Amino acid sequence: xxxxxxxxxxxxxxxxxxxxxxxxxxxxxxxxxxxxxxxxxxxxxxxxxxxxxxxxxxxxxxxxxxxxxxxxxxxxxxxxxxxxxxxxxxxxxxxxxxxxxxxxxxxxxxxxxxxxxxxxxxxxxxxxxxxxxxxxxxxxxxxxxxxxxxxxxxxxxxxxxxxxxxxxxxxxxxxxxxxxxxxxxxxxxxxxxxxxxxxxxxxxxxxxxxxxxxxxxxxxxxxxxxxxxxxxxxxxxxxxxxxxxxxxxxxx
Amino acid sequence: xxxxxxxxxxxxxxxxxxxxxxxxxxxxxxxxxxxxxxxxxxxxxxxxxxxxxxxxxxxxxxxxxxxxxxxxxxxxxxxxxxxxxxxxxxxxxxxxxxxxxxxxxxxxxxxxxxxxxxxxxxxxxxxxxxxxxxxxxxxxxxxxxxxxxxxxxxxxxxxxxxxxxxxxxxxxxxxxxxxxxxxxxxxxxxxxxxxxxxxxxxxxxxxxxxxxxxxxxxxxxxxxxxxxxxxxxxxxxxxxxxxxxxxxxxxxxxxxxxxxxxxxxxxxxxxxxxxxxxxxxxxxxxxxxxxxxxxxxxxxxxxxxxxxxxxxxxxxxxxxxxxxxxxxxxxxxxxxxxxxxxxxxxxxxxxxxxxxxxxxxxxxxxxxxxxxxxxxxxxxxxxxxxxxxxxxxxxxxxxxxxxxxxxxxxxxxxxxxxxxxxxxxxxxxxxxxxxxxxxxxxxxxxxxxxx
Amino acid sequence: xxxxxxxxxxxxxxxxxxxxxxxxxxxxxxxxxxxxxxxxxxxxxxxxxxxxxxxxxxxxxxxxxxxxxxxxxxxxxxxxxxxxxxxxxxxxxxxxxxxxxxxxxxxxxxxxxxxxxxxxxxxxxxxxxxxxxxxxxxxxxxxxxxxxxxxxxxxxxxxxxxxxxxxxxxx
Numbered sequence: 001x002x003x004x005x006x007x008x009x010x011x012x013x014x015x016x017x018x019x020x021x022x023x024x025x026x027x028x029x030x031x032x033x034x035x036x037x038x039x040x041x042x043x044x045x046x047x048x049x050x051x052x053x054x055x056x057x058x059x060x061x062x063x064x065x066x067x068x069x070x071x072x073x074x075x076x077x078x079x080x081x082x083x084x085x086x087x088x089x090x091x092x093x094x095x096x097x098x099x100x101x102x103x104x105x106x107x108x109x110x111x112x113x114x115x116x117x118x119x120x121x122x123x124x125x126x127x128x129x130x131x132x133x134x135x136x137x138x139x140x141x142x143x144x145x146x147x148x149x150x151x152x153x154x155x156x157x158x159x160x161x162x163x164x165x166x167x168x169x170x171x172x173x174x175x176x177x178x179x180x181x182x183x184x185x186x187x188x189x190x191x192x193x194x195x196x197x198x199x200x201x202x203x204x205x206x207x208x209x210x211x212x213x214x215x216x217x218x219x220x221x222x223x224x225x226x227x228x229x230x231x232x233x234x235x236x237x238x239x240x241x242x243x244x245x246x247x248x249x250x251x252x
Numbered sequence: 253x254x255x256x257x258x259x260x261x262x263x264x265x266x267x268x269x270x271x272x273x274x275x276x277x278x279x280x281x282x283x284x285x286x287x288x289x290x291x292x293x294x295x296x297x298x299x300x301x302x303x304x305x306x307x308x309x310x311x312x313x314x315x316x317x318x319x320x321x322x323x324x325x326x327x328x329x330x331x332x333x334x335x336x337x338x339x340x341x342x343x344x345x346x347x348x349x350x351x352x353x354x355x356x357x358x359x360x361x362x363x364x365x366x367x368x369x370x371x372x373x374x375x376x377x378x379x380x381x382x383x384x385x386x387x388x389x390x391x392x393x394x395x396x397x398x399x400x401x402x403x404x405x406x407x408x409x410x411x412x413x414x415x416x417x418x419x420x421x422x423x424x425x426x427x428x429x430x431x432x433x434x435x436x437x438x439x440x441x442x443x444x445x446x447x448x449x450x451x452x453x454x455x456x457x458x459x460x461x462x463x464x465x466x467x468x469x470x471x472x473x474x475x476x477x478x479x480x481x482x483x484x485x486x487x488x489x490x491x492x493x494x495x496x497x498x499x500x501x502x503x504x505x506x507x508x509x510x511x512x513x514x515x516x517x518x519x520x521x522x523x524x525x526x527x528x529x530x531x532x533x534x535x536x537x538x539x540x541x542x543x544x545x546x547x548x549x550x551x552x553x554x555x556x557x558x559x560x561x562x563x564x565x566x567x568x569x570x571x572x573x574x575x576x577x578x579x580x581x582x583x584x585x586x587x588x589x590x591x592x593x594x595x596x597x598x599x600x601x602x603x604x605x606x607x608x609x610x611x612x613x614x615x616x617x618x619x620x621x622x623x624x625x626x627x628x629x630x631x632x633x634x635x636x637x638x639x640x641x642x643x644x645x646x647x648x649x650x651x652x653x654x655x656x657x658x659x660x661x662x663x664x665x666x667x668x669x670x671x672x673x674x675x676x677x678x679x680x681x682x683x684x685x686x687x688x689x690x691x692x693x694x695x696x697x698x699x700x701x702x703x
Numbered sequence: 704x705x706x707x708x709x710x711x712x713x714x715x716x717x718x719x720x721x722x723x724x725x726x727x728x729x730x731x732x733x734x735x736x737x738x739x740x741x742x743x744x745x746x747x748x749x750x751x752x753x754x755x756x757x758x759x760x761x762x763x764x765x766x767x768x769x770x771x772x773x774x775x776x777x778x779x780x781x782x783x784x785x786x787x788x789x790x791x792x793x794x795x796x797x798x799x800x801x802x803x804x805x806x807x808x809x810x811x812x813x814x815x816x817x818x819x820x821x822x823x824x825x826x827x828x829x830x831x832x833x834x835x836x837x838x839x840x841x842x843x844x845x846x847x848x849x850x851x852x853x854x855x856x857x858x859x860x861x862x863x864x865x866x867x868x869x870x871x872x873x874x
Contacts, residue, residue, distance in 0.1 A: 007772075010779030014790035020782065063313030063645045072642035089640065098490055100786040104406065105384045106397040110784040122394075124384055125307065125377015127317040128402055131635060132489045136643035140317055140377065142308030164306035165377025235639055238490055241787065262738060262837035387773060395777035399788060399795045407799055411806040418813055425822075426835075430738070433832035448823035451830050456820045457740040458751045463816035466759045467809060474805045481798065681739040 019095075019110065025192065026114040026215040026243070027172050029202070030225040031088055033249035035209035038071050038086040042201035042210065046090075049173060049200035051159045053145030066139045068170040069201055085249070088210075090201075091116060091137045091170035092234065092242030099129035099138065107167075114215075114243060115172055125165035134235050138169045172212070173199035194220040215243075262684050268527065269427070269676045270434045276673065279525075287665040295659025298652045299374055307377050309652045316635045316647025321375035323627040324657055327510070328368035328664075329409070329482055330503070330623065334511025335361030336416045337475035340468035351682035352531040355675065356522055357515050358420040363667040364514075365413045367660050372409075374656060386410075401484040408478045415471050420675075422464055425450050426457075427676040442674075479507040486630065493573035493634045496561055502554045509547040509593070510623035516540050516616035518668075520609060522677065531678050534607045541606030544619070548597035555594065569639055576637045577629065581646050585625050586633075592622030706870040707829045708851055710841045710858035715741040718839035721861035723747045728857060730843040736834035755815040762811020763804045770803025771796060829869055838864075 014020065046052065046069045055066055069090035076083045093116045100108050100116065107122035108129055130138040144164045147155065155161065158175040162168050180197035184190050194213050202210040213222030225231075230248040302309040312319045335357040342350035373379040385396050385406050396403050429450035432443035450456060483503035486494040496502075516537065523532040562574040577586055596618055599605045606612065632647050649657075671677070712718040715737065722733050726747065733748060735741070745751060774796040782790045817823065834840040841858065845851040855866045 003776075007776055007779060010782075011775070011791065014779060014782065015793070017787055017789050019784055019787065020790065059308075062311070063315070063647075064308070065314060070642075072640065074641065089642070094786075096787040098786065101397075101399050101788055102401060102489070103785075104396055104400040104402040105381075106395075106783055106785070110786070122384065123378070124381045126375070126402055127312075127377065128400075128485070130317040131491060134490055134639045136315060136638060136640055139314070140312075141306070142312065143306030164308075167377075238639075266836050387777065393781055395781065397783065397785060398774040398778065398799050399785060399792045401795075404795070404798050404802070407802040407806075411802050411809075414806060415809045418809055422813070422816070426738075430835035433835050444825070449825050449828070450822065451828060452736045452738060452834055454735045454737070454741075454744045454748060455751065456822070457737070458744075459753050459755065459816055459820035461740060462753045462755045463812050466755060466812045470759070470763075470805050470808045470812070474802075477798075477801060477805075684739045 021112070023114040023216070024112045025177075027093070027177065028213065028215040028222050028226060028243045028245065029172070029199075030211045030222055030228075030231070030245045030247060032209045032211070032225070032247040033087060034230075034247060035207040036086070036088060036249075037207055037209075038073075039206065040071055041204045041206060042069050042088060043067055043071065045200040045204035046170070048154065049156055049159070050171070051155050051161050052168075053141075053147070054151070055145070059142070064140075064142055066141075066168075068137070068139065068168070070137075087234070087246065088201075089135060089137060089234070090244070091172075092135055092240065092244045093170075093172060094240035094242045096239060096241040098132040098134065098238075098240065102128045102132045104128075113177065115174065115177075116169075117174065118167065118169055118171065120160055120162050120166050120168065123166045125167065127167065129167055134238055134240065138167055141166045141168065173197075176200075191217075194222075262687070265531075265678075265680050265683055266430065266434070268530075269678055269680050270431055272527070272677065273431060273673055274435065274439070280669070280673075284666065284669045287662050287669060290662035291659055291666050293659070294655045295663050298655045298659070302374070302652055302656075303379070309650065311648050311650035311653055313645060313647055315638060315643050315645040316632060318375075318631045318635060319647055320628060320631075320649045320653045320657060321371055323624065323631050324660060325368050325371040325375060326482055326503070326627040326630075327624050328364045328371060328660070329479060330507035330510045330627070331514045331620070332361040332364035332368065332412075332416070332511065333475060333479060333504075333507035334515050335359070335364075336419055336471055337361075337508065338512065338515070340419075340472045340475070343468045344465070344472075351686055352528075352533075352678055353515070353519055353536055354682075355420070355423065355679045356518055356672075356677050358416060358423070359668060359671045359675065359677070360511075360514060360518055361416045362413070362420055363664050363671070364511075365409065365416060366667060367664050369409060369413065370663070371660065401481065401488045404481040405485060408474075408481045412474060412478045415467070415474055419464075419467050419471055422460065422467060423679060423682075424675055425460065426452060426681045427679060430680055431676055476504055479503045486634075491634050491638055492567070492569035493562055493577065493637075494630070496558060498554060498557050498561065502551075502558065505547060505550050505554060506623060506626060509544070509551050510620050512540060512544050512547060513616040513619035513623070516544070516612055517620070520613045520616075522672075523609075528678060531683060534609075537609060537612050538603070538606045541600045541612060544616075545597060545600040548593060548600075548619075552594040555590075569637075573634060573637045577633045580633065581636070582629055582633050585629055589622045589625040589629065592618045593626065596622075705847075706845055706851060706868050707842050708845050708854040708858065709829070709831055709867040709869055710854075710861075710863040711831065711833060711865040711867070712839040712841065712862065713864055715743075715839050717862040718841050719743055719747050721858050721863065722841045724857045724861060725841065725843055725854060728853065730845075730854060732844055734829070734842045736831060736840040736842065738835055738837055738839075741839070753815075754819050755812060758811045758815025758818075759808050762814070763808035765811075766807025767800050767804040769807070770800040773803070774799040831867075842869075 050068060052066050052068060055064055069088055071086050072089050073084060073086045097116050100110060105122055105124055107119045109117055111117045127140055130140060141162050141164050176197045180192045184192045194217055198212050202212040211222045211225050213220040215223055226245040228247050231245045232248055233242050233245055310319060339354040339358050373382060376382060387396055425447055428443050428447035432447050435443060480500035483499040487496055487499035489495060519532050522528055562570045596615060636646055637644055710721055718735055722735055725733055735744060775791050778790050829842050831840045843854055845854055858866050
């Protein structure tokens with residue numbers, strides 16, 4: 001095909017918003033705030049699974065914490081009638097993600113699983129994505145992190161260790177998704193079944209507040225829970241079309 | 253018309269300008285050495301430290317991922333805006349008072365842009381991969397993301413640097429030729445190459461005039477677009493208090509404002525140090541003062557609109573951001589900015605103020621301090637108060653950042669000092685144009701004439 | 704023997720008069736060298752047209768087309784799904800188009816200037832250094848000595864401060 005006809009084909013095809021190929025999977029997570037106890041087990045699991053550095057006290061004081069999933073705490077009222085509410089917050093894998101459009105080099109993009117992917121190798125560290133993200137879930141490597149012995153022994157070999165000057169964020173444990181897809185492919189090219197893989201946070205959650213799965217599989221647990229009447233999405237009014245659904249905590 | 257230059261002949265200008273290039277006193281070398289070493293110590297050394305250590309050497313943190321580096325980048329881009337833009341507008345409107353000052357104003361544009369481009373390298377986390385933001389063909393078929401406002405920046409600034417370099421160079425060709433004939437040695441070789449064999453024939457003047465006019469016509473919309481695009485880096489986000497349509501005109505006006513103030517400063521210094529008292533006169537300060545006054549009023553108005561829009565939106569995020577800006581952690585900087593950029597310029601209503609050199613110098617510096625604060629506040633206050641209160645935070649610049657900021661001024665000065673010894677810093681042929689043309693004299697018959 | 708007659712004038716008026724008279728006397732390829740652009744040259748030496756505007760226009764046009772082709776073409780060559788936006792996203796691509804229009808316009812203007820003014824020219828040409836300072840110079844090539852005499856007379860008559868001869872060998 002000549003260059004020009006290729007251009008014209010694209011011209012006819014590509015001028016409408018949206019994704020031009022169906023996603024293979026549409027990974028989704030729901031978080032039941034009624035079940036969440038705020039134990040932060042997910043935070044620790046994530047830290048261990050994804051080689052997230054421990055920045056230490058000094059850096060923490062400077063506000064340079066690295067937590068792909070964090071528990072946000074909000075206090076209402078004054079002591080003694082204070083009420084604490086909390087909400088786990090991680091990358092929402094928005095389908096209309098503000099962070100993706102702003103990257104000048106295309107280091108963050110939407111992949112075939114409906115995930116908001118971050119390419120560490122391509123990142124030049126403009127940090128514009130972190131500004132554009134309304135959820136503030138993108139974390140920047142301000143320097144080369146080190147793992148004190150023996151912590152370096154537990155680094156996950158499936159996950160890159162990010163160097164200085166690179167943006168990072170929750171990937172929905174893409175290494176596990178990839179592995180599950182490989183297994184499924186070897187196994188007669190079937191689709192990944194519900195419950196076959198779970199991100200580290202979901203796997204760890206003691207109260208099963210976090211549910212993960214493929215939204216396209218209407219039998220899946222996540223499809224049922226995301227259609228729960230209590231469901232809402234954080235900052236939905238910004239039309240980010242996020243893939244993380246929260247189930248509202250019903251006050252007793 | 254500048255009345256004072258009437259007294260001078262064409263030859264005097266020539267001598268003055270050539271002297272400013274060729275005669276170099278110890279004062280110049282001392283200044284150059286100071287500026288150069290401050291650049292090295294305050295700009296490059298901390299920067300190399302930061303390259304080695306990581307961006308962590310600066311004070312950026314989790315909500316405040318952008319900091320003074322970006323503020324300085326906008327500041328320098330802004331400062332670049334009065335040179336070439338002003339020069340183009342005045343060229344097209346045939347304002348003769350431009351002629352004595354525009355060369356140094358354009359040089360300011362160029363060097364501000366160079367410093368701004370350097371700041372991009374300082375700002376990003378991995379500057380050694382900065383070329384990925386440039387669209388060049390590669391075997392991976394990887395291209396930059398043309399939807400990103402940051403990439404618009406890359407394209408716009410690349411075009412702007414190219415455009416202003418060409419503009420200042422084109423305007424200098426006749427002057428290079430004039431200096432070429434007066435110099436010897438390596439300077440002669442350099443000016444011969446730079447002047448491209450210019451002879452000043454009627455044809456060459458005609459072509460230069462048209463080329464220069466077309467360039468001016470192209471550069472005005474370019475300069476306006478550059479700062480609009482810089483503003484879209486912010487306005488295209490959905491961060492409360494940044495997501496505003498007023499941002500493009502706001503930035504453009506702010507840029508011209510700080511740029512004009514910068515010109516006043518540079519004019520003052522050039523006038524004092526290079527002995528150009530006869531070419532840069534009260535008239536220039538008066539005119540620039542009027543321009544500054546108008547710009548300050550527009551700037552104040554747009555600031556009001558910005559606050560009003562935030563209030564009128566009625567959303568809690570905007571309210572929070574607005575309150576934080578006016579009364580929060582950075583509030584004292586906000587009111588300082590209002591004092592320097594909106595209140596103090598009112599002094600320029602008085603003609604006596606506009607035509608006094610030292611007060612204008614002080615005011616122009618104050619305006620630029622205020623404008624730097626403005627850029628810093630745009631970055632710092634908005635990032636501190638975004639949607640999720642859990643991610644609220646405060647960003648304070650580190651020593652490395654402050655040092656690099658000081659160093660960037662030294663870098664600018666160094667570049668400018670080198671410039672004044674290479675470029676004729678006053679456009680000779682255009683100053684000659686402002687003077688009375690020699691009138692016909694009763695021709696004394698030349699010896700041996702057949703008449 | 705061909706040589707060039709050079710007349711140095713103190714003021715543009717008399718230089719123009721001299722040029723007019725030389726032209727009237729049948730001299731061709733006259734050139735006026737001056738330290739600043741002088742007004743009224745076109746009345747004496749005829750109106751000039753430059754091709755620069757064509758260069759600017761074509762450059763801007765090519766820049767616009769190639770700017771859009773660059774943005775849209777690379778987007779099509781590797782569809783890069785980003786934020787649910789169209790692959791060919793018009794508003795941002797038009798900004799790229801705009802910038803490249805100006806960039807190519809500027810570069811083409813410079814090219815047009817160089818071509819139409821025959822610069823850069825580092826070969827030796829007729830030149831009088833004083834013309835860069837404060838003298839207005841009229842030059843014309845002369846075929847022979849008699850020709851030169853006539854030109855000299857005209858120049859002196861118009862009030863030349865000095866008349867010189869620059870032969871081929873002097874260049």
